Amino acid sequence: MSKPSFLDRLFGRDDRPATPPGRFTPHLTPLEDRTTPTTVPFHETLTLVGQSPAGVLSYVGHATQFGKVTATLDVPNGNKFVKVAANGDTAFGFVTHASPTTGSITLTGGTGRFTGITGASTYVITVNGGTTTVTVTGTLDKPDLGGGQNGNVTVPFSLTGGGPAPFGIPLFAGGTAPHSSTGVASLLGKHTGSGTFKVESLNISPTGAVTGTFSGSYTFVAANGDKLVMNYGVGGTGVFSGQISADGLSVLNVVFDAVFTVDSAASTGRFEGATGSFRMIAKSPSISLVSDTPGYTAPFEYTWEGDGELTLKKGKK
Numbered sequence: 001m002s003k004p005s006f007l008d009r010l011f012g013r014d015d016r017p018a019t020p021p022g023r024f025t026p027h028l029t030p031l032e033d034r035t036t037p038t039t040v041p042f043h044e045t046l047t048l049v050g051q052s053p054a055g056v057l058s059y060v061g062h063a064t065q066f067g068k069v070t071a072t073l074d075v076p077n078g079n080k081f082v083k084v085a086a087n088g089d090t091a092f093g094f095v096t097h098a099s100p101t102t103g104s105i106t107l108t109g110g111t112g113r114f115t116g117i118t119g120a121s122t123y124v125i126t127v128n129g130g131t132t133t134v135t136v137t138g139t140l141d142k143p144d145l146g147g148g149q150n151g152n153v154t155v156p157f158s159l160t161g162g163g164p165a166p167f168g169i170p171l172f173a174g175g176t177a178p179h180s181s182t183g184v185a186s187l188l189g190k191h192t193g194s195g196t197f198k199v200e201s202l203n204i205s206p207t208g209a210v211t212g213t214f215s216g217s218y219t220f221v222a223a224n225g226d227k228l229v230m231n232y233g234v235g236g237t238g239v240f241s242g243q244i245s246a247d248g249l250s251v252l253n254v255v256f257d258a259v260f261t262v263d264s265a266a267s268t269g270r271f272e273g274a275t276g277s278f279r280m281i282a283k284s285p286s287i288s289l290v291s292d293t294p295g296y297t298a299p300f301e302y303t304w305e306g307d308g309e310l311t312l313k314k315g316k317k
Helices: 003-011
Strands: 038-051 056-063 067-074 080-085 090-097 102-110 118-128 131-142 153-165 176-185 189-204 209-222 227-232 239-244 250-262 275-288 300-312
Touching (some): 056 131, 090 118, 102 275, 102 300, 209 250, 250 300
Antiparallel strands (some): 250 275, 275 300
């Protein structure tokens, strides 16, 4: 079977079901049910001042809400980004490159007066006379929680685990599929989980590079039954990538990267009313395109890791 004809068969059909037969239809909790944070505009100008042998870039500059800042971008370890105000308070997150000179910065947490902060910004890189300048524009979201306010507590959150995607994933925009996991996480301990993945966009380059965006919802369940309900990939923060194999029958080195945000109203137990987010990176070494369900990959297993922070309401520790 040649690669073009196989891919044409997968992607050229118009009669593919939006949801595989016999599978449940997902329900995404409306965004307006969440706790609304205070949103303020954000502007930052950074100058590149160095690069370590390990590939960590260093910057100095000035930012609204921060004043004078220093910043680092850990390129080899997932483009993790940390900015530090003059008094030592920090904000952290990650960078997503769109081109060699543009992209986005997603903040997932912080310390001190930036505890509980999140934010989304875009950046543009310019080079003039050997000086590299990064101009950042966006917004910061600061909940009326965290930092000890009203007795609420903000704590780091990390998770490891993985599980099956028993019906694969859709190969067309708008398709959905379930997935589940087991793992260990701070606050949750040993847990199980299940959710629904939705493809928002899918692109395949002439060289076989696979890219796209996704979103979904997921519920983590602690051993005592407490539920931490999350929405992920909202606002374009869910991106995936991979490479079609030489024989055209599988996608190799698949990476899913998304921000998971707490659904405060749907979470229960000690997570009731919680806020916060974390970055989750899921990986699968190979996903077969040979499937019994047209328009879907074969079932596969994935592993994932997440890091960020959560703010718990008073009395919910």
